[in-house]
Amino acid sequence: MRSLNKIAKNLIPYFFLLPALGILVGINLFPIIWNVYFSFFDASLLRPTHKIFVGFNNYLEMIKDPVIRLCLRNTLIWTFGSASLQLLIGLTLALVLNQRLPGRGFLRGMALFSWIIPAAMAAIMWGWLLHGELGLINDVLMKLGLIHTRYVWLGDPVTAMISLIIVNVWRLSPLFMIVFLAALQSIPPVLYEAAKIDGASTWHSFRYLTLPLLKPTMGLIFVLGSIWTCNSIDIIYILTGGGPGNETQIFATYAYNQAFKSLRLGYPGAISILMIAFLTLLAVIYLILVKEEIK
């Protein structure tokens, strides 16, 4: 009887965990395993039961597919280009707003505006801002005399990618700023006073005090921002759909198109596996950083 009680007592934690883990296994883990299984088959998404075993063919197709190479290039540019700019702009804004300025509270309140609204809605708005005829961006640049004719920003591969990154940076930099502000405010002011007494200049106390103390936050937010951006499909889906051609296609949008536009089952599954590998790599870096933070 006593041992039965003991077993029941040992099971208590698992009862608490059951609902959450059940849903996660059913909706996250189970489909991932299924995805691995599907990636060895070829079938139409409309009739998933009529599938043919093709071995590693989907993976071989990936190596040969020129769009995959474009996706790799674009995913790297999109992810790390956005994250670096967000880091730079977010940090600059935080350093400026960390000083006592009138209107600081107002600005801090407004800062999260671009982040709280749905990314899809922000993307639609930017689509209109960048629009050839309607776009305000063209109006402003023409008034400043920087361009002479209206330009279709999303029509050219290079300006399309730059525009996408700008939209993403616009959306997330203020969030980075808020995180940096919190980190800056946790630095005890005593340290700066001590540095001042020792005769350190503003630049020196920034370079040898602020920057090293912010380093853990910078690493974390950079990796997290990369993961968010790598995963976000809304902005690219709405603004370019991966176009012109496949010039702004990233893995996430390409897998989506292959599945829900070309209605394939196995090939997008294989692309997803590649994405999971890439994301797991980022997640491992994140875990290592978190571990150092805890230490």
Added chain:
Amino acid sequence: MIQKFSFSIQNRNNITSLSIYLFLIVFTVILIYPFIWMALSSLKSSREIFLSPFSFPKKLRISNYFEAWKRCSFGVALRNSVLVSAGSVLPIVFFSSLAAYPIARMKFSGRVFILIFLIIGHMIPLQVVMIPLAIELKNLHLMNTLLGLILPLIAKGIPLTLIVLVGFFQDIPLEIEDAAKIDGCSEFGIFWKIILPLSKPALSATLIFQIMFTWNEFLLPLVVIRRRAVMTIPLAVQAFTGQDFVEWEYRFAALTLAIIPIVVAYFLFQRQFVRGLTFGALKE
């Protein structure tokens, strides 16, 4: 000499503060002006939108909003969004706090494994499992239903909420629990009567975050929903504004309508928003 020195310092300060202000003004304009342009355009006629993009509308056409509301079936979308957010957020927070309790405060085998599973679950997005998920939902006859949105959203929201709550629960002193145990309180009783009431700030912050995330979700409805009657706001507005024949003033009005609820919520709960961020919603 002294005078000259102090003058140069003051001069430099003026220039720095001037450039700081200039920088902040540019930042604010870039951040806010697109919204102002959108709101102003939503009150103009199509002609005005194209011919005088910067001006204030000559006549405030409030009727644009009524027309956009009707043609976009905004009322239906609003109802769907409310149902989906409410239906997913409450289970997210309840299941997460249940699971966070043993992870934060008990020793059992598999604890570290579960934590790593959660963090990786948080990193791996919905779209890499989109295809099997769509098939799974189809087999369960959940395509084109609100429940078909709610279940995946619960799975999506749990990892982050759980990680934040684990961090918060760990900071509650264990002695409180010991006293309750002596009084004969069960594990669930401790959780329900002691831990949850003490965690109100963390619970409300995670609740508001998840309301925002579920409300803004776009990719999932895009895959699961095809019928107008079950569309949530972002999808309904995207479908409406994406049609070429719709007049521009109605598109602007519909987009403004889509943004209003979340902006109002933000101003009402701004403190929780910012607190949620600094809580370590991002740190952990």
